[in-house]
Amino acid sequence: SQTIHQWPATLVQPVGSPLSLECTVEGTSNPNLYWYRQAAGRGLQLLFYSVGIGQISSEVPQNLSASRPQDRQFILSSKKLLLSDSGFYLCAWSGGLSSPLHFGNGTRLTVT
Amino acid sequence: QKEVEQNSGPLSVPEGAIASLNCTYSDRGSQSFFWYRQYSGKSPELIMSIYSNGDKEDGRFTAQLNKASQYVSLLIRDSQPSDSATYLCAVIKAAGNKLTFGGGTRVLVKP
Numbered sequence: 001s002q003t004i005h006q007w008p009a010t011l012v013q014p015v016g017s018p019l020s021l022e023c024t025v026e027g028t029s030n031p032n033l034y035w036y037r038q039a040a041g042r043g044l045q046l047l048f049y050s051v052g053i054g055q056i057s058s059e060v061p062q063n064l065s066a067s068r069p070q071d072r073q074f075i076l077s078s079k080k081l082l083l084s085d086s087g088f089y090l091c092a093w094s095g096g097l098s099s100p101l102h103f104g105n106g107t108r109l110t111v112t
Numbered sequence: 113q114k115e116v117e118q119n120s121g122p123l124s125v126p127e128g129a130i131a132s133l134n135c136t137y138s139d140r141g142s143q144s145f146f147w148y149r150q151y152s153g154k155s156p157e158l159i160m161s162i163y164s165n166g167d168k169e170d171g172r173f174t175a176q177l178n179k180a181s182q183y184v185s186l187l188i189r190d191s192q193p194s195d196s197a198t199y200l201c202a203v204i205k206a207a208g209n210k211l212t213f214g215g216g217t218r219v220l221v222k223p
Contacts, residue, residue, distance in 0.1 A: 032209050034210075034211075042215070043200075043213050043214065043215040043216060044156070044200070044213040046210060046211075046212075049209060049210060051209060059210075090155055090156075094209070096209075097208070097209060098143055098144040098163070098204055098208075099144075100144075100146045100158050100161050100202075100211075101146075101158070101202075101211050102158065103155040103156050103157070104155060105154075105155050106154075106155045108153075
């Protein structure tokens with residue numbers, strides 16, 4: 001069966017510091033991978049998605065970036081965090097077109 | 113107009129009653145529809161997928177899709193306090209890879 005791992009679970013970072021969140025998927029090959037953010041009390045906002053190694057689509061212009069160095073690895077990064085980057089970051093995978101997403105446990109990021 | 117709209121609630125339901133949640137979407141070409149449940153502080157979990165007009169039942173959950181009217185609904189029968197959560201409607205546009213989520217409906221089941 002497929003599993004998705006996301007870490008860390010919680011993170012507190014000062015403004016201006018870098019960020020790296022990692023997500024890996026097991027039990028499937030060539031998944032579509034996604035990064036979403038959920039601000040407190042708000043809906044899910046799609047940040048990036050990837051249909052293959054090195055292929056990244058950005059949905060929202062901001063100071064975040066994503067990379068997919070391996071088939072089942074997806075990384076979310078920032079060079080300098082802003083207060084507005086605080087939120088619940090969720091990695092997800094799907095099996096392809098029209099397939100549902102399956103989420104990791106999320107990372108709660110607080111920028112202070 | 114938001115792409116996927118839900119009433120934010122809270123929807124208060126007595127234990128044992130039916131909870132009825134609605135979701136409308138703007139893209140008439142949308143093909144895939146999902147309901148997720150999200151407990152406070154946790155990640156969303158998939159509870160239903162529906163692709164064709166009509167009803168789809170899974171245990172106490174029934175999803176209903178009406179593409180002509182561009183709405184999808186979720187019924188929760190015999191509601192339990194453990195059903196108290198936020199329910200997210202999600203839609204994939206035609207031949208797409210991206211899920212667009214509604215803002216969610218918070219459901220409170222009172223014993």
